[in-house]
Amino acid sequence: MxxxxxxxxxxxxxxxxxxxxxxxxxxxxxxxxxxxxxxxxxxxxxxxxxxxxxxxxxxxxxxxxxxxxxxxxxxxxxxxxxxxxxxxxxxxxxxxxxxxxxxxxxxxxxxxxxxxxxxxxxxxxxxxxHPQNENDDLLRFADLSINQKSREVIRGDGESIDLTPREYDLLVYLMVNKRQVLSRDQILEAVWGYDFFGDTNVVDVYIRYVRKKIDLPHLPSLIHTVRGVGYVMKDSK
The missing domain is CATH 3.40.50.2300 (Response regulator)
Structure with missing residues (x-):
């Protein structure tokens, strides 16, 4: 059984x-x-x-x-x-x-x-x-951290990563829903708003922008494509 x-x-x-x-x-x-x-x-x-x-x-x-x-x-x-x-x-x-x-x-x-x-x-x-403190404004995943009060994004021991407001919102959404496969429609609704009239290709474009800034050549990728579905933030193991 x-x-x-x-x-x-x-x-x-x-x-x-x-x-x-x-x-x-x-x-x-x-x-x-x-x-x-x-x-x-x-x-x-x-x-x-x-x-x-x-x-x-x-x-x-x-x-x-x-x-x-x-x-x-x-x-x-x-x-x-x-x-x-x-x-x-x-x-x-x-x-x-x-x-x-x-x-x-x-x-x-x-x-x-x-x-x-x-x-x-x-x-x-x-x-x-691993229960989180609800008052903790620091998001962490692998070696990536986001301070939601200061909006500072840091990967590893490096310097702050400069993101546009939309890139920041996208990254926070992925972080909050880490290890969860998210469809393009879900990302579009959460980050751009439910009244956004546009193609889901905009999600792919901004995912590429964010990847370029946080997935540095010497570090493992954190944002992964799930073919036919969308994206997921997870470690590369």
Whole structure:
């Protein structure tokens, strides 16, 4: 019998999708409970213990967004990944503003969803093992540090790295979400704003700018491309 990787609450009212998710996640070694409406999900959340929640936005009884709002009132730590329709920009915005860790649009590839689940669970484990002081304004990853009060960026023992405001915001977003694969759309919405009307190619351009400044020739790369998905900040090991 395989060791369970963690418990996942699947909240999805489309029976076929819910069943596929249940089978795939159980095959991967997760313990899965699936529910089909928001009120049932709220009860399951309150009475169970969950390592991660997969939450459809459009639900009968209680919407996914309202359910997320209630979860985040007292629980800031359980990862929540939203399942959204492709056109539901407002739901994505509301969900991220309310504290969703990630979202994936339907229809999605199961491999991508599994990767996002693994990333969210890794971040949760890291935070549990190395809790941060909420009042600490210093972001650190590998040999890169950012002082959010002074906006000073330093790599290794070197001098301060000069970044434009947009480059700085992009780097902070990557740092805050380190080891999490971020899509171009997520980066665009977080750094440029939800009302930005432009191509996601702008993300690639600014990633290149930031890489040129922080990934110095004699140092390992910290910003990595995930082909077909987006970018992730991680060490090169």
């Amino acid at each position: 395989s060791t369970k990787k963690g418990s996942i609450l699947v909240v999805e009212d489309e029976e076929k999708i819910a069943r596929v998710l249940e089978l795939e996640l159980e095959y991967e070694g997760y313990k899965v409970t699936k529910v089909i409406d928001g009120l049932e999900a709220l009860e399951a959340y309150r009475t169970g213990s969950w390592d991660l929640i997969l939450l459809d936005v459009m639900l009968p009884g209680l919407s996914g967004i309202e359910l997320l709002r209630r979860i985040r009132k007292n629980d800031l730590h359980t990862p929540v990944i939203l399942l959204t329709a492709k056109s539901s920009v407002e739901d994505k915005v509301s969900g991220l503003d309310l504290g969703a860790n990630d979202y994936i649009t339907k229809p999605f590839q199961i491999e991508e969803l599994l990767a996002r689940i693994r990333a969210a669970l890794r971040i949760k484990r890291t935070e549990e093992e």
